[in-house]
Amino acid sequence: MITLEIINQLLIPSKESEQKIENLLKDAYIGIQDLRRMSLNRNLTLEYIEKVERLFEENQFNSEELYLPRYLQKYAQCLSSFWDSYSYYNGWQQSKGEFHLFKSLKEYDLVLNVHHSESDCANILRKMEDYWIASNQVYTKYQIDLINKKYIR
16 A cells, blocks of 8 residues: 555655655565575575565555546556566466465475476566556656646646
């Protein structure tokens, strides 16, 4: 809910709120990078997995429940997808089940001391990058839209 609170503050754009969101995204991205590195080095800890998982859970929200201006709504959708990126359906069919990074790290990598989830971490990082870039593009468009509204009328 931290991200959601900051998004509501962006109705009146401010560098401070924008920077808070960027810091949260950076912390999450670095957290997954660290988990990937720790998995490869076989030195994962339950505490660190849960710390990163908490960061993601605290920032998850449903963008469909928000009523925001057009571009701010799209920005919220990108951020919501970013925070949901740790979980996805494997393969082409949903019948293969949902992959949950933190569950996989706890059940396989940590317990069996193998780097089972390393490639999944890489996939998740790519998804996070895409959503992060998209959110920045949409937020820039939101700022341009606000400027145009100010000067056109």
